[in-house]
Amino acid sequence: MKGLLPPSFRHGVHPHGHKEDTENLPIQRMPFVERYVLPLSQHTGAPVVPVVRVGERVRRGQLVGEPGGFVSMSLHSPVTGRVEVIGPRPHPNGKLVEAIVIVADPYATQRLEAGPPVDPRSLSDADFIAHVQKAGLVGMGGAAFPTHVKYKLPEGKRIRRLVVNGAECEPYLTTDHRTMLERPDAVVRGAAIVAERLGVEETVIGVELNKPDAIRALEGALNGTPNMRVVPLRVKYPQGAEKMLIHAIYGEEVPSGKLPLDVETLVNNVATMVGLADYFDRGRPMIERALTVAGPGVESPGNLMVPIGTPVRAVLEHCGGLGEDTREVVMGGPMMGSPLASLDVPVLKGTSGLIALTDQEIRRTHEYSCIKCGRCVEACPQFLNPSRLQRLSRAGRFDELERFFVMDCVECGSCSFACPSGIPIVQLIRVAKSAIREGKRKGKVAS
Amino acid sequence: MTTPRLLVQTAPFLRQGVTTPRLMGDVHLALIPVVLASVWYFGVSSLLVIVAATLGAIGIEWLWGRPGPDGGSPLRDGSAALTGVILGLTLPPGLPLWMAFLGGAVGIGLGKLVWGGLGQNLFNPALVGRAFLQASFPIAITTWSPPAGLWSVRPTNFAWPFMQAPAGPDVITTATPLNLMKFAHQATPVADLLRGNIAGSLGETSAIAVILAGLYLTLRRTFDWRIPASVVITVAVFSGILFALAPERYPSPLFMIFSGGLLFGAVFMATDPVTSPLAPRGAWIFGFGIGALVVLIRVWGGLPEGVMYAILLMNAVSPLIERVSQQRAFGHGRKTA
Numbered sequence: 166m167k168g169l170l171p172p173s174f175r176h177g178v179h180p181h182g183h184k185e186d187t188e189n190l191p192i193q194r195m196p197f198v199e200r201y202v203l204p205l206s207q208h209t210g211a212p213v214v215p216v217v218r219v220g221e222r223v224r225r226g227q228l229v230g231e232p233g234g235f236v237s238m239s240l241h242s243p244v245t246g247r248v249e250v251i252g253p254r255p256h257p258n259g260k261l262v263e264a265i266v267i268v269a270d271p272y273a274t275q276r277l278e279a280g281p282p283v284d285p286r287s288l289s290d291a292d293f294i295a296h297v298q299k300a301g302l303v304g305m306g307g308a309a310f311p312t313h314v315k316y317k318l319p320e321g322k323r324i325r326r327l328v329v330n331g332a333e334c335e336p337y338l339t340t341d342h343r344t345m346l347e348r349p350d351a352v353v354r355g356a357a358i359v360a361e362r363l364g365v366e367e368t369v370i371g372v373e374l375n376k377p378d379a380i381r382a383l384e385g386a387l388n389g390t391p392n393m394r395v396v397p398l399r400v401k402y403p404q405g406a407e408k409m410l411i412h413a414i415y416g417e418e419v420p421s422g423k424l425p426l427d428v429e430t431l432v433n434n435v436a437t438m439v440g441l442a443d444y445f446d447r448g449r450p451m452i453e454r455a456l457t458v459a460g461p462g463v464e465s466p467g468n469l470m471v472p473i474g475t476p477v478r479a480v481l482e483h484c485g486g487l488g489e490d491t492r493e494v495v496m497g498g499p500m501m502g503s504p505l506a507s508l509d510v511p512v513l514k515g516t517s518g519l520i521a522l523t524d525q526e527i528r529r530t531h532e533y534s535c536i537k538c539g540r541c542v543e544a545c546p547q548f549l550n551p552s553r554l555q556r557l558s559r560a561g562r563f564d565e566l567e568r569f570f571v572m573d574c575v576e577c578g579s580c581s582f583a584c585p586s587g588i589p590i591v592q593l594i595r596v597a598k599s600a601i602r603e604g605k606r607k608g609k610v611a612s
Numbered sequence: 613m614t615t616p617r618l619l620v621q622t623a624p625f626l627r628q629g630v631t632t633p634r635l636m637g638d639v640h641l642a643l644i645p646v647v648l649a650s651v652w653y654f655g656v657s658s659l660l661v662i663v664a665a666t667l668g669a670i671g672i673e674w675l676w677g678r679p680g681p682d683g684g685s686p687l688r689d690g691s692a693a694l695t696g697v698i699l700g701l702t703l704p705p706g707l708p709l710w711m712a713f714l715g716g717a718v719g720i721g722l723g724k725l726v727w728g729g730l731g732q733n734l735f736n737p738a739l740v741g742r743a744f745l746q747a748s749f750p751i752a753i754t755t756w757s758p759p760a761g762l763w764s765v766r767p768t769n770f771a772w773p774f775m776q777a778p779a780g781p782d783v784i785t786t787a788t789p790l791n792l793m794k795f796a797h798q799a800t801p802v803a804d805l806l807r808g809n810i811a812g813s814l815g816e817t818s819a820i821a822v823i824l825a826g827l828y829l830t831l832r833r834t835f836d837w838r839i840p841a842s843v844v845i846t847v848a849v850f851s852g853i854l855f856a857l858a859p860e861r862y863p864s865p866l867f868m869i870f871s872g873g874l875l876f877g878a879v880f881m882a883t884d885p886v887t888s889p890l891a892p893r894g895a896w897i898f899g900f901g902i903g904a905l906v907v908l909i910r911v912w913g914g915l916p917e918g919v920m921y922a923i924l925l926m927n928a929v930s931p932l933i934e935r936v937s938q939q940r941a942f943g944h945g946r947k948t949a
Binding site for chain 1: 614615616617618619620621623624625626627628629630633634681682689732836888890892939940941943
């Protein structure tokens with residue numbers, strides 16, 4: 166059977182894609198709004214250090230924050246205007262986080278003063294990485310890990326294969342789909358830059374088969390580019406998870422606790438590739454991103470190019486507002502995204518979508534006892550036994566959980582999705598994981 | 613824009629929509645042709661026995677069942693009724709109703725509640741009930757009355773608890789195909805086994821009805837098809853070898869598969885997810901064990917039928933099977949680069 170079907174990883178689930186609402190809607194530019202909030206921490210790593218003062222005028226694309234460390238990147242103003250405040254503002258994670266607030270100048274043209282194009286080939290390795298950091302790029306699939314960090318290889322390591330992630334397995338999201346369709350040349354160009362800089366042997370763009378037009382567009386853009394190809398993948402969640410994608414394409418497993426780097430592979434999102442091409446060829450830093458606004462709670466769904474820092478409320482209003490029956494607004498996809506407690510939080514560099522769900526989708530059902538039906542086991546892409554993990558977590562037996570590889574859980578949520586008893590399995594696993602991590606941290610401090 | 617009242621739950625926000633009551637409901641649906649066949653052959657008696665066993669099961673769950681994890685009624689998931697109906701279908705048509713009722717109550721009580729309720733028990737509750745009846749009332753539970761049509765009612769159904777012999781002299785009894793095979797070495801035609809106009813427990817006589825139910829549950833992905841498949845394949849292969857060696861001494865594999873409670877047990881009892889191993893590989897081992905034990909008991913054991921004990925024995929080792937068939941976690945061991 167393996168040979169007959171298009172490649173995929175083992176296990177996983179098949180949530181309804183709901184992509185038909187937005188997959189044919191081109192990415193539209195979101196109009197400028199009055200105020201932008203740029204949290205200094207909107208990525209994985211050290212917070213950004215502001216380099217502007219309150220009251221200072223800033224141009225669109227101007228540097229407003231320097232990286233606060235190696236695992237951090239530059240931050241640019243998405244708009245021409247004036248720095249109103251630097252202080253704590255509500256963050257999508259529910260906390261108050263230091264942010265630069267910029268009020269747009271209503272009379273400015275908002276023309277982007279792009280920097281000069283840079284030929285990546287003319288740079289040393291260190292300069293190339295510094296440039297990517299300067300571009301402000303983060304992984305745009307959701308985790309928002311600063312992109313340049315992935316290009317800094319530890320001594321003695323090398324990257325043999327570049328995998329460009331166009332799986333977009335989360336339901337409702339179509340932003341990567343539209344990006345591949347509308348800017349296939351930029352995807353290929355960005356991939357070519359990385360491939361050349363890292364000296365990879367081959368580049369593979371993995372795209373799920375539910376996006377045949379994107380596959381065709383990319384193939385057209387490749388037009389026989391050597392050592393680069395598109396691999397159509399069977400539609401399955403969570404194909405876009407790095408380890409699953411590598412498993413789907415190469416049949417190899419990234420060893421537990423290791424990175425794709427350890428199998429000499431690098432995974433980058435398609436939108437990140439476009440960002441890279443835009444920076445080197447057109448001098449544009451990361452000041453905006455494409456995202457999908459969808460879900461039954463949204464009046465007119467669509468794909469938007471949104472300046473970073475735009476309040477979620479403004480984006481939703483632009484899409485006709487929320488229906489009365491909306492119960493949940495998710496930042497990201499509905500399988501792994503985060504819930505918003507307030508709409509007065511900004512769009513971040515890692516925001517791939519805003520999904521408004523009603524009671525019908527979230528199906529809050531009764532919770533029943535686990536009947537050991539095994540659906541979670543057959544869903545888990547890490548081949549764990551979620552049924553057992555949730556039971557041990559509930560009982561607080563955290564020491565035992567590690568023996569059952571709880572730390573290998575990628576938190577994709579396939580188990581909770583599949584559970585007929587409505588048990589919050591992945592949620593219980595998250596509790597256990599953080600308790601174990603906390604215990605380790607405390608142990609270290611003590612010893 | 614007005615802001616609706618927003619919930620803050622955690623991901624994933626979507627659910628597949630298959631629920632535990634739906635899974636139980638599927639099995640209830642699958643049981644309909646089996647119940648209809650038993651009523652067709654054994655008449656009103658059949659319905660009475662099934663209802664009595666079900667009332668016993670539901671009654672005890674309602675009295676002492678623990679509320680679900682969210683505080684809901686223990687009856688809500690439909691599992692107690694399922695145990696009752698399945699138990700009823702494993703009983704003979706002439707069984708006194710009070711015994712059927714008691715069997716249902718004991719099955720749920722000792723087979724499930726004392727373990728901690730749904731999902732916690734080691735043994736199949738319906739079989740615990742039946743094993744209890746077998747041990748307590750060995751005569752009544754092996755008194756087989758022949759099919760007598762839709763409107764037939766057996767007087768023994770109404771025997772008073774502990775006051776009256778369950779089988780009086782006026783009761784017509786007969787032998788099941790397995791009895792005939794064991795003690796008279798006489799094979800019943802396979803066509804009769806398929807149709808079900810033979811003596812036996814209520815639900816087990818019509819193989820066709822049980823096969824239909826099994827197909828439905830497989831298509832609905834309600835149960836793990838590997839378990840019944842592995843039971844049937846094991847019995848076919850094992851008894852096929854014996855039959856090939858000495859056809860005059862051993863029953864044919866077709867007789868072995870279609871007679872007695874083999875199919876009913878394989879479809880409705882071995883597949884109970886709670887008491888069978890979780891991992892797919894474990895399902896094959898579990899089914900193989902049941903099939904092998906059934907052939908051993910039927911051919912060399914003292915009893916004509918062995919499905920109940922085979923499943924109960926494999927229930928007991930199910931946690932061990934689960935331990936040895938645990939799948940390798942992703943990125944641990946083989947096939948890593």
